[in-house]
Amino acid sequence: MHSIWAVALNTIKQALRMKIAAVFIVLLVVLLPVMGVSMTGDGTIKGRLQTFISYGFSLTSLLLCLLTIITSVYSVTNDIKQMQIYTVITKPIRRFQFLLGKLLGVILLNVVLLAMFSVVIYTIVIFTPGYFKADNAEIARLNNEFFTARATVIPAEEDVSKEVQKEYDKLKKDGQLPPEVLASKSANDKYMAWLTNQKKLEKRAAAVGHEIVWKFSDVRASEPNQSLFVRFKYDVSVNPPDSQVYGRWFAGDNRQLPYDVYTLDRKDTIRTFYEIEVPSDAVAKDGYLAVGFLNVPLNNTVVIFPPGDGLELLYKTGTFNGNFFRSVLLLLGRLIFLACLGILASTFLSFPVAILLCLVGFFTASISGFVAESFEFLGEGAGIIYNYTVRPVVMLLPQFDKFNPVDYLVPARILDWSLVAEVFGIMICIKALLLLGLALLIFSRKEIAKITI
Amino acid sequence: MEYAIETFSLTKVFADWWGRNRVCAVEDLSLKICYNEIFGLLGPNGSGKTTTIKMLLGLLHPTKGRSVVLGGDATDPKINARIGFLPEESYLYRYLSARETLEFYGRLFKLPSKVRKMRIESLLDMVGLKAVANRTVGTFSKGMARRIGLAQALINDPDLLILDEPTTGLDPIGTRQIKDLIIELAKRGKTILLCSHLLADVEDVCDRIAILYGGKIQSEGKVKELLQRSDKTQITTGHISDMAVERIKQIVSGEQADCVVTSPMDKLETFFIRIVAAAQQQSQPTSGAVSTTQIGNFLTAGESILDKLVSANPAEQKLSAPTDTQPARRADDASSRQVAADKEYQTKPDEQLLSKLTEQSKPVATEPVVTDKNAKAQQLETETDEKEQTRKSILDGLTEDGM
Numbered sequence: 001m002h003s004i005w006a007v008a009l010n011t012i013k014q015a016l017r018m019k020i021a022a023v024f025i026v027l028l029v030v031l032l033p034v035m036g037v038s039m040t041g042d043g044t045i046k047g048r049l050q051t052f053i054s055y056g057f058s059l060t061s062l063l064l065c066l067l068t069i070i071t072s073v074y075s076v077t078n079d080i081k082q083m084q085i086y087t088v089i090t091k092p093i094r095r096f097q098f099l100l101g102k103l104l105g106v107i108l109l110n111v112v113l114l115a116m117f118s119v120v121i122y123t124i125v126i127f128t129p130g131y132f133k134a135d136n137a138e139i140a141r142l143n144n145e146f147f148t149a150r151a152t153v154i155p156a157e158e159d160v161s162k163e164v165q166k167e168y169d170k171l172k173k174d175g176q177l178p179p180e181v182l183a184s185k186s187a188n189d190k191y192m193a194w195l196t197n198q199k200k201l202e203k204r205a206a207a208v209g210h211e212i213v214w215k216f217s218d219v220r221a222s223e224p225n226q227s228l229f230v231r232f233k234y235d236v237s238v239n240p241p242d243s244q245v246y247g248r249w250f251a252g253d254n255r256q257l258p259y260d261v262y263t264l265d266r267k268d269t270i271r272t273f274y275e276i277e278v279p280s281d282a283v284a285k286d287g288y289l290a291v292g293f294l295n296v297p298l299n300n301t302v303v304i305f306p307p308g309d310g311l312e313l314l315y316k317t318g319t320f321n322g323n324f325f326r327s328v329l330l331l332l333g334r335l336i337f338l339a340c341l342g343i344l345a346s347t348f349l350s351f352p353v354a355i356l357l358c359l360v361g362f363f364t365a366s367i368s369g370f371v372a373e374s375f376e377f378l379g380e381g382a383g384i385i386y387n388y389t390v391r392p393v394v395m396l397l398p399q400f401d402k403f404n405p406v407d408y409l410v411p412a413r414i415l416d417w418s419l420v421a422e423v424f425g426i427m428i429c430i431k432a433l434l435l436l437g438l439a440l441l442i443f444s445r446k447e448i449a450k451i452t453i
Numbered sequence: 454m455e456y457a458i459e460t461f462s463l464t465k466v467f468a469d470w471w472g473r474n475r476v477c478a479v480e481d482l483s484l485k486i487c488y489n490e491i492f493g494l495l496g497p498n499g500s501g502k503t504t505t506i507k508m509l510l511g512l513l514h515p516t517k518g519r520s521v522v523l524g525g526d527a528t529d530p531k532i533n534a535r536i537g538f539l540p541e542e543s544y545l546y547r548y549l550s551a552r553e554t555l556e557f558y559g560r561l562f563k564l565p566s567k568v569r570k571m572r573i574e575s576l577l578d579m580v581g582l583k584a585v586a587n588r589t590v591g592t593f594s595k596g597m598a599r600r601i602g603l604a605q606a607l608i609n610d611p612d613l614l615i616l617d618e619p620t621t622g623l624d625p626i627g628t629r630q631i632k633d634l635i636i637e638l639a640k641r642g643k644t645i646l647l648c649s650h651l652l653a654d655v656e657d658v659c660d661r662i663a664i665l666y667g668g669k670i671q672s673e674g675k676v677k678e679l680l681q682r683s684d685k686t687q688i689t690t691g692h693i694s695d696m697a698v699e700r701i702k703q704i705v706s707g708e709q710a711d712c713v714v715t716s717p718m719d720k721l722e723t724f725f726i727r728i729v730a731a732a733q734q735q736s737q738p739t740s741g742a743v744s745t746t747q748i749g750n751f752l753t754a755g756e757s758i759l760d761k762l763v764s765a766n767p768a769e770q771k772l773s774a775p776t777d778t779q780p781a782r783r784a785d786d787a788s789s790r791q792v793a794a795d796k797e798y799q800t801k802p803d804e805q806l807l808s809k810l811t812e813q814s815k816p817v818a819t820e821p822v823v824t825d826k827n828a829k830a831q832q833l834e835t836e837t838d839e840k841e842q843t844r845k846s847i848l849d850g851l852t853e854d855g856m
Contacts, residue, residue: 006560010546017548083544087605090510090538091561092530449512 003093007101012109015071021109024067028117032056036124042272045134046146049125050410056124057406060117061331064110068335069358072106072342077351085448095444103343103436110335118328144227145275149318149414155214155311160199167195204311205237205304206295212305213254216313218287228278229314230291231411234270238301243270246299250292251276253284261290273411275314289313318414326415327405333423337398338362340432344439347446361397368399396434398427457613457644458486458509462518465504465668478504480668482518486646486661491639493655493676494648496665502648503541505665506617510538523613534562537611541618541648543602547591551582551601554590555608562609569608576604579634595622603631614638614645620654625725632658653722656680689717 015021035055041047076099079085089098129139171177181191206212219228234245244267252261262282268274283289291313295303305311341361345354364371371394403423408415463482469475479501486492494502507513509520511528525532545554552573559569577583580600590598599622606614616635620628635645635658649655655662656676663673672679688701698714705712 002563003561006557009560010549010557013553014546014548083540083542084546085544086512086540087538087544087558087602088561090512090527090533090536091558092533092563093561094530447512447514449507 003091003097004101004104007088007093007098008105008108011071011075011102011105014075015105015109018071018074020070021067021113024063025113025116028060028063029120031059032117032120033124035059036128045129045132045138046142048132049128049142049146052128053121053125053409054406056121057327057331057409060114060121061334064113064117064331064335065338065362067113068106068110068338069342069355069362071109072102072339073346073351073354073358075102075106076343076346077349077354080346080448081351083449089448095446096440099343099347099436099440099443103339106339106342107336110332110339114328114332114335118324122324144277144316145229146412147320148316148412149320149323149408150229150314150412151317151414153216153219153313153315155216155313157200158203160196160203164192164195164199167199168192200307201304204307205302206293207302208295208299209297211292211294213250213290213292214311216289216291219283219289219313219315220287223316225280226316227280228283228289230276230278231273231309231312231314232276232293233273233306233310234268235304235306235310236270236301237304239270240299240301244268245270245301245303246296247303248294248296249276250290250294251278252282252290253288254290254292255284255288261292265296273309314411314413318416320412323409323412323415326417326420327409329420330403330405330415330423333420333427334398334400337427337432337435340435340439344435344442347439347442362400364394365397365400367401368394368397369401396431398431403427455487456485456521457488457490458484458492458520458522458646460484460505460509460518460520463505463508463515463520464517465501465508465513466516478668479508479515482665482668482670484663484670484673486644488644489639489642491635491645491647491658491660493659493662494646494665495650495652495655495662497650500665501668502650502665503617504668506538506615506646506648510536510615534609535612537606537609537614539602539606539614539616539619541621543598545590545598545601545605548589550587550589551577551593552586554601555604558605559608564609572608572610576607580604596624596627599623600627603634612643614643615648616645617648618650619647620649620651625722626729628654629722629726 036052039048039051039055041049041051079088085098089095129142134142168177178191180187182188204212230249230251234247236245246265246267249264249266250259250261251264252259254261262279264276266276278289278291291311293303293305338358338361342354342358345357349357403419405415407413460482463479463484464477465479466474467476467478482501482505484505494505496502504513508515509522509527511526520527523532523535527533527536546557549557555573555576556569559573564572574583577586580603582597582600582604585593585597590601593601599619603616603619606616614635619631619635623631632654635647639645639660647655647659659676661673661675662679664671702712702714
């Protein structure tokens with residue numbers, strides 16, 4: 001343990017005296033406040049905060065990930081290349097202790113820097129409302145919609161299979177099915193999937209003068225008298241001239257007459273997220289809530305709510321501070337994984353090649369969703385090759401974009417401990433430890449003094 | 454366990470990427486190095502000396518054969534803790550200062566904090582880098598880096614010292630110091646394996662040597678036996694009259710032998726040190742020079758401190774004015790340069806020159822060392838003995854801690 005700690009201290013000293021850490025630190029310390037002041041978002045304080053936290057977190061994450069890769073790779077490869085490892089490894093230190101010491105040093109450095117920068121971001125976020133002289137109403141709004149952590153309820157998808165089948169049969173009877181659909185089974189399946197998609201989309205669209213009603217059950221806020229929020233985004237079939245849509249919203253219990261609902265008329269821009277506050281007494285005693293939208297005749301277009309996050313119900317289940325802290329932990333998880341990857345690469349590669357490998361790994365992990373999706377579109381033949389070669393590698397890499405803390409902080413969605421545990425469990429305990437084990441194995445067998453070009 | 458290092462047909466063949474054998478660096482090497490011996494491994498460039506050492510230490514895997522170091526495998530931490538290694542270039546971290554470097558290696562040996570600090574200060578004194586202890590090693594010259602390398606090899610008070618070309622890059626004074634240090638350490642029971650192609654240095658210190666060429670041992674044996682030319686006799690006298698010289702010549706011709714009479718040559722090293730010492734002394738104040746002579750005289754008198762310590766009875770620890778919570782203070786820079794502490798090896802006058810040369814002008818502070826054995830020894834010493842002892846105790850400090 002002594003030896004591991006000695007090597008860790010040495011690694012931290014090296015990173016700090018290497019000046020690359022200093023460059024990153026100075027960069028962040030300068031950029032973050034500048035961003036805090038200059039990012040305007042949509043002009044509102046909430047917009048500012050959202051834009052700042054989104055870009056601030058992303059920038060911090062990017063720079064710290066790069067720093068981790070560079071430090072972990074440089075530390076080991078430099079020792080091997082400049083042969084300082086000869087004087088170290090001939091001392092009573094086992095090979096695995098040496099690598100673990102390097103890893104520990106990098107992780108400790110990350111913890112300190114991450115703590116430092118998250119404090120900077122947090123301070124800027126807390127002080128921004130005061131700095132821009134927000135009035136009481138705005139502050140109240142911010143407390144409800146930003147400085148909080150809310151659980152999301154998405155309306156249940158309705159089962160459209162019966163309707164799809166009916167439509168299919170009708171088309172078949174009328175002879176309106178395209179010929180290639182009847183020819184092969186896979187084309188048939190694709191057509192059915194497309195039909196299903198169309199039907200689902202119809203459920204989320206309101207023609208002029210029509211309304212959509214979503215039903216939520218078992219809605220329970222963590223505190224009584226806590227407002228709920230309906231978060232939505234409009235999409236349209238025909239762009240209105242001023243990109244504004246008029247709508248009438250209902251929220252309440254529509255099961256009994258007279259309807260015990262709140263109504264609200266509003267005008268909103270398309271393709272932007274908005275939130276409507278719903279008082280807590282709109283929810284019935286058994287947790288039932290109905291939310292309705294009427295496409296008022298003032299509009300000239302069909303209004304569609306995009307699938308996924310087009311319409312959500314949010315209610316508070318946690319605090320902003322807790323959410324923020326857990327987001328920072330997610331970032332730490334990424335950094336730990338990258339440190340292990342860097343150490344592995346440096347045990348058998350030279351510095352430039354190892355850095356390249358780690359960067360490729362990092363960027364693939366950052367766009368892993370896109371990579372996985374794009375491979376789904378491969379044809380049959382390429383698909384087999386993909387399944388046996390690229391796919392295992394992509395599976396091994398963590399999905400940074402899937403567990404992106406910014407996706408939770410910006411809409412103030414709760415990032416709960418179970419998610420953090422999942423990330424740490426998979427990304428670190430399994431994937432990172434696998435890489436680390438491989439690194440230790442390679443290093444233990446390595447002929448240290450063998451010169452490789 | 455009778456040999457400190459023993460190799461059995463050690464072979465190393467370097468193959469290229471395709472597996473073809475390219476270089477046979479070491480072939481069928483069977484060495485036996487006894488305990489408490491100074492062994493020199495000689496050879497021209499590329500003869501396999503450094504490769505052998507790397508194989509002994511586990512930095513390279515032998516292609517064939519095996520080696521036994523201190524009764525075990527050198528990669529075992531228990532064995533490693535007793536080995537000190539000075540590589541052919543001092544591979545040190547350039548961004549650490551001299552003190553931090555020794556601190557790092559001390560930690561790797563799991564030395565307790567106090568012992569570590571004390572040893573670091575002793576070593577910095579010994580290698581003469583006290584003044585630059587806080588400068589980063591990257592700014593050091595080659596010789597200074599070599600000295601720090603030597604210090605880190607000694608920080609754990611090793612039983613086996615492996616030195617790969619220890620004197621390269623050092624000036625003649627430094628070389629002299631290292632040679633004296635090696636001999637002193639051997640006297641204290643350590644085993645030393647020396648690798649060099651500087652023959653003069655090896656000749657002076659080694660007990661046994663082996664000459665390598667092309668990876669094979671060409672010759673091996675005791676230095677005296679190998680170098681002695683038994684077909685000639687050499688007689689050295691003090692100043693004698695020409696008549697006496699003529700008479701000697703006649704006696705020798707009577708034996709049917711040739712006789713050549715010349716004045717023996719001073720070694721260049723001795724001459725160099727003498728000149729430099731004289732030059733330095735001209736700028737030194739008188740008080741410095743006086744105390745120097747005292748040390749020189751006393752140390753050539755014979756009995757080593759080690760002997761005195763061994764015969765000392767356990768006595769109460771004598772703690773004096775400097776607080777006992779401090780580690781032993783080596784404020785005494787004057788003694789720091791006296792690596793050449795052992796005067797039994799050479800009773801030549803140049804020893805005194807060396808001490809004169811490397812002494813600083815500060816008067817010696819008589820601070821007793823605060824460790825058990827030193828304190829015990831002090832009980833038995835007289836006043837002058839105390840002075841001399843504190844100065845000489847650099848190496849004592851290294852070997853006494855019993856850690």
